[in-house]
Amino acid sequence: xxxxxxxxxxxxxxxxxxxxxxxxxxxxxxxxxxxxxxxxxxxxxxxxxxxxxxxxxxxxxxxxxxxxxxxxxxxxxxxxxxxxxxxxxxxxxxxxxxxxxxxxxxxxxxxxxxxxxxxxxxxxxxxxxxxxxxxxxxxxxxxxxxxxxxxxxxxxxxxxxxxxxxxxxxxxxxxxxxxxxxxxxxxxxxxxxxxxxxxxxxxxxxxxxxxxxxxxxxxxxxxxxxxxxxxxxxxxxxxxxxxxxxxxxxxxxxxxxxxxxx
Amino acid sequence: xxxxxxxxxxxxxxxxxxxxxxxxxxxxxxxxxxxxxxxxxxxxxxxxxxxxxxxxxxxxxxxxxxxxxxxxxxxxxxxxxxxxxxxxxxxxxxxxxxxxxxxxxxxxxxxxxxxxxxxxxxxxxxxxxxxxxxxxxxxxxxxxxxxxxxxxxxxxxxxxxxxxxxxxxxxxxxxxxxxxxxxxxxxxxxxxxxxxxxxxxxxxxxxxxxxxxxxxxxxxxxxxxxxxxxxxxxxxxxxxxxxxxxxxxxx
Numbered sequence: 381x382x383x384x385x386x387x388x389x390x391x392x393x394x395x396x397x398x399x400x401x402x403x404x405x406x407x408x409x410x411x412x413x414x415x416x417x418x419x420x421x422x423x424x425x426x427x428x429x430x431x432x433x434x435x436x437x438x439x440x441x442x443x444x445x446x447x448x449x450x451x452x453x454x455x456x457x458x459x460x461x462x463x464x465x466x467x468x469x470x471x472x473x474x475x476x477x478x479x480x481x482x483x484x485x486x487x488x489x490x491x492x493x494x495x496x497x498x499x500x501x502x503x504x505x506x507x508x509x510x511x512x513x514x515x516x517x518x519x520x521x522x523x524x525x526x527x528x529x530x531x532x533x534x535x536x537x538x539x540x541x542x543x544x545x546x547x548x549x550x551x552x553x554x555x556x557x558x559x560x561x562x563x564x565x566x567x568x569x570x571x572x573x574x575x576x577x578x579x580x581x582x583x584x585x586x587x588x589x590x591x592x593x594x595x596x597x598x599x600x601x602x603x604x605x606x607x608x609x610x611x612x613x614x615x616x617x618x619x620x621x622x623x624x625x626x627x628x629x630x631x632x633x634x635x636x637x638x639x640x641x642x
Numbered sequence: 643x644x645x646x647x648x649x650x651x652x653x654x655x656x657x658x659x660x661x662x663x664x665x666x667x668x669x670x671x672x673x674x675x676x677x678x679x680x681x682x683x684x685x686x687x688x689x690x691x692x693x694x695x696x697x698x699x700x701x702x703x704x705x706x707x708x709x710x711x712x713x714x715x716x717x718x719x720x721x722x723x724x725x726x727x728x729x730x731x732x733x734x735x736x737x738x739x740x741x742x743x744x745x746x747x748x749x750x751x752x753x754x755x756x757x758x759x760x761x762x763x764x765x766x767x768x769x770x771x772x773x774x775x776x777x778x779x780x781x782x783x784x785x786x787x788x789x790x791x792x793x794x795x796x797x798x799x800x801x802x803x804x805x806x807x808x809x810x811x812x813x814x815x816x817x818x819x820x821x822x823x824x825x826x827x828x829x830x831x832x833x834x835x836x837x838x839x840x841x842x843x844x845x846x847x848x849x850x851x852x853x854x855x856x857x858x859x860x861x862x863x864x865x866x867x868x869x870x871x872x873x874x875x876x877x878x879x880x881x882x883x884x885x886x887x888x889x890x891x892x893x
Contacts, residue, residue, distance in 0.1 A: 534724065536721070537724050537726060539689075539692070539694055539718075540720055540724045541737075542692060543694070543716065543717070543718035544717075544718075544738045544742070545714060545741060546741045554726075554737070554740075554741075558726070558728045559728075635729075636727075638769045638771060
């Protein structure tokens with residue numbers, strides 16, 4: 381609607397240059413080292429070889445990326461729903477917060493290595509255990525961020541709304557919830573980086589298909605190049621998800637980007 | 643008849659007496675100030691009126707009705723502007739009307755004719771951080787006024803501004819007030835501000851706050867933007883004398 385919001389054309393791209401340079405040079409050093417040292421590809425495959433494997437096995441990788449993505453999205457959707465639902469409940473009922481928060485904290489102390497096989501044992505080799513594990517790993521940062529965000533609402537704004545005759549529900553909707561959004565996105569960025577890794581780990585423990593299974597099989601047949609090929613795909617997935625959250629944040633938190641134009 | 647009547651109100655918060663037998667009234671169209679030292683409990687009076695705190699004894703009536711049955715007597719402007727940074731200026735201005743259940747479109751229609759007088763024309767779609775301190779304060783005041791409540795409660799509205807902006811804002815405000823004659827209760831610790839704007843001034847003691855003086859300011863308006871009259875000067879001196887020589891706990 382308004383065109384005079386400050387924009388920074390090109391600067392975003394320019395700022396990305398150092399990161400691109402450092403990543404490219406790391407891979408270059410790796411490539412050069414492998415070629416010069418003559419190390420066996422069974423020990424350390426060169427990046428070029430990993431890329432070749434991705435191209436050669438693209439059908440296999442694609443077929444196994446789809447179940448991993450399904451588990452990630454379903455798990456994250458569940459996690460997001462649970463985090464929002466719980467956070468609202470905890471905000472309206474402080475006594476429930478005191479009762480349940482310790483349980484949530486304990487849930488985050490469980491080592492995934494131990495809990496994942498049990499969850500697979502209980503829920504089988506289908507989608508369910510992966511969804512549950514992804515949700516378990518990702519809901520906590522978002523929940524904490526939301527609860528802290530609600531609490532960080534400016535008390536003067538709440539007093540103001542009360543003076544206007546606003547109900548508790550309206551104060552939540554118009555003041556506490558929007559106040560929590562910057563916090564929520566901080567938590568979301570942490571969560572999203574765990575999501576794919578959690579899905580792959582769950583598959584690794586027991587699944588019919590998925591990137592975790594590709595990694596497991598490739599490891600068992602001494603194919604580090606294929607392991608790394610699957611790793612590249614999984615990293616790419618996480619980066620794409622991260623970029624999506626950054627875009628959504630840009631839209632939702634537009635008001636934070638306006639800066640001080642006095 | 644008074645729009646607002648506070649009679650023998652006392653408040654104790656957490657075992658500390660904050661207000662001690664406070665009585666004051668505000669008539670329709672009158673500008674009344676509550677002047678007192680910092681931390682005296684001036685803002686507590688507003689918290690009673692907006693429902694954020696309760697009084698232990700005494701009565702408060704608004705348009706003859708007790709406070710408990712009339713929660714719609716006051717619109718409140720807090721010390722800092724308390725504009726929501728995630729709402730555009732126009733949506734901040736309509737907040738009070740939205741809470742009253744008025745549809746956003748109708749609320750905007752009520753606000754729009756007042757924008758020019760408040761110097762906010764052309765800034766409705768900006769976010770609060772894009773505005774200067776003075777503009778934000780004018781927006782906060784307009785958000786208060788459009789709620790169309792019988793009494794405006796202004797809690798040190800110019801206290802957070804730099805000296806120059808404050809002087810400009812006070813002069814602007816006096817002009818607007820002379821045109822509209824909002825029934826206003828102002829809390830301040832600035833003697834000059836109280837004398838420049840008020841019809842009457844209640845002076846509070848240190849905590850626990852009592853009304854230690856009531857001063858009428860008959861000086862002709864406008865009082866700002868010209869040299870301070872001898873009469874106003876004398877009242878300022880009298881108020882300072884009262885504030886400085888009061889008994890009670892030392893600051």
